[in-house]
Amino acid sequence: METLVTPAREVPILAQADVAVVGAGLGGVCASVAAARAGARTVLVERNAFPGGVATAGLMCSVTNYLVTRTGQVVVGGLASEFLEGLVAEGGAMPDYARTGQPQIPNDPEATKRVLIGLLAEAGVTTLYGSLLSQALVDGEQVRAIVCEAKGGPFALTGAQFVDASGDLDLFRLAGARHERVGSFSTLLFRMANVDIGALVDWLEAHLESYDETADVGTSLQDTVRNWREYGVFHLPHYAGQRIPMVADAIASGDLPARFGHHAQDLWAMGMYACRAKPGTVLVNSCAFAGDDLDVRHKSECEAEGRLLVRVLADFLVARFPGFADAYLLDTATEIGSRRTGRLCGLHTLTADEYRSGQAFPDAIGRTTEIDHTSPDRRRYAQAGQIPLRCLVSERPVNVICGSGKSASTDPCGLLRGQVGCMVVGQGAGTAAALAAAEGIPVAQVDPERLRAHLAVAGVSLA
Numbered sequence: 001m002e003t004l005v006t007p008a009r010e011v012p013i014l015a016q017a018d019v020a021v022v023g024a025g026l027g028g029v030c031a032s033v034a035a036a037r038a039g040a041r042t043v044l045v046e047r048n049a050f051p052g053g054v055a056t057a058g059l060m061c062s063v064t065n066y067l068v069t070r071t072g073q074v075v076v077g078g079l080a081s082e083f084l085e086g087l088v089a090e091g092g093a094m095p096d097y098a099r100t101g102q103p104q105i106p107n108d109p110e111a112t113k114r115v116l117i118g119l120l121a122e123a124g125v126t127t128l129y130g131s132l133l134s135q136a137l138v139d140g141e142q143v144r145a146i147v148c149e150a151k152g153g154p155f156a157l158t159g160a161q162f163v164d165a166s167g168d169l170d171l172f173r174l175a176g177a178r179h180e181r182v183g184s185f186s187t188l189l190f191r192m193a194n195v196d197i198g199a200l201v202d203w204l205e206a207h208l209e210s211y212d213e214t215a216d217v218g219t220s221l222q223d224t225v226r227n228w229r230e231y232g233v234f235h236l237p238h239y240a241g242q243r244i245p246m247v248a249d250a251i252a253s254g255d256l257p258a259r260f261g262h263h264a265q266d267l268w269a270m271g272m273y274a275c276r277a278k279p280g281t282v283l284v285n286s287c288a289f290a291g292d293d294l295d296v297r298h299k300s301e302c303e304a305e306g307r308l309l310v311r312v313l314a315d316f317l318v319a320r321f322p323g324f325a326d327a328y329l330l331d332t333a334t335e336i337g338s339r340r341t342g343r344l345c346g347l348h349t350l351t352a353d354e355y356r357s358g359q360a361f362p363d364a365i366g367r368t369t370e371i372d373h374t375s376p377d378r379r380r381y382a383q384a385g386q387i388p389l390r391c392l393v394s395e396r397p398v399n400v401i402c403g404s405g406k407s408a409s410t411d412p413c414g415l416l417r418g419q420v421g422c423m424v425v426g427q428g429a430g431t432a433a434a435l436a437a438a439e440g441i442p443v444a445q446v447d448p449e450r451l452r453a454h455l456a457v458a459g460v461s462l463a
Ligand SMILES: Cc1cc2nc3c(=O)[nH]c(=O)nc-3n(C[C@H](O)[C@H](O)[C@H](O)COP(=O)(O)OP(=O)(O)OC[C@H]3O[C@@H](n4cnc5c(N)ncnc54)[C@H](O)[C@@H]3O)c2cc1C
Pocket: 022, 023, 024, 025, 026, 027, 028, 045, 046, 047, 048, 051, 052, 053, 054, 055, 058, 060, 062, 063, 064, 065, 131, 132, 133, 134, 165, 166, 167, 168, 170, 186, 187, 188, 189, 285, 336, 337, 338, 339, 403, 404, 405, 406, 417, 418, 419, 420, 422
């Protein structure tokens, strides 16, 4: 590819922060709130016009219930719990979600935006929307400042410490940190309105063979039915679509294409999420775009294809799917949701075995559960997995920490990418950054005991 050299430019310094956070997804908001509550002057930059990232712009308005282990132990507190309780109070999610029989916590993305904005305001975080990080100014082993592009022109922020919660390692990459790019597997999510969810649940109950108990977060049909009737939440497991005869028949006959355009596949996945807080509205997760989401040409083709594809899926659902006869397409996500694009090469790489076995780490900043991919029924871990600080930091730059579970140093990549994992990572990263800023030390040198004491006071579940 041909290149050109762009001229140097003088950029105004908009703010001087103790902690500057890039990205206002769930991870970045938790990092910012944690840093500000720990006493740091905190500035958060976000390229979109609202917070939430994948959970709002990506429309992934359902939190997998990694709060609870297979045995029913609640292992997450802190900001993840505050966020979820805020959603319930805002009328955006159903209460009583901390149960092992409930795999997902579906919610209203508009309520998510309001709750996140409230948390940021209450903590005193300066939040700058419409601000895309474009440059990192590195001085020796440290990032000295970042430059963002905004509609009114570029600006700089200086900071003692930085949190990269972009989900894509944008700051780490710009600062030359060791990292690994990973191909993405993305989905354009959409919502249907006026769905008769009760009729869909009745249909599943009458067609046991159509329900896959081992897809996604393994859940019995009995729990799925009970979740809707007693608790007002519904989840059709992602990738269980082919068990449903009308989907399999439509794929076999070609009425529903197996692929669409140049990039879309897995149109049969049919993950669905709904709750009574948003009556009749169903989030649909049913396509996959494989490729590199950091390649602007690839991503643009997928965004365009996705909008056309959604019409095909919506028409299929209305024509054939139980409960959808009177439904209509409500909206599509603002952007395709990327599951992961890369991982940091951190001081420690958290493995699935370490995580699943609940290995203790002296610098653990929190814990969550995950699907146990080694168990045939794909239930959650029997015990909580611990997250060490060292999988969020790299050798250099020494004043940047990862605030997104999507891009932490884990094997496999994205081990902590569930929304709960991202919030736990964010809170740990923001707290560590605030302590490092106060002491003027590299973030990896924060005393783990001090950090854990702070997190415990903030309600994070550590053991
Ligand atoms: C299709 C799909 C389905 C999923 N299903 C589930 C599920 O069922 N349950 C579950 O718990 N999780 C699910 N996930 C995972 C989960 O939603 C995400 O991993 C999580 O929300 C990521 O949060 P985050 O804050 O770490 O990153 P993000 O949400 O990606 O937030 C990053 C933020 O940074 C901003 N940003 C990025 N680059 C820049 C830049 N250069 N400058 C300024 N701002 C920037 C972005 O706009 C965004 O707001 C799913 C993800 C996808 C994509």
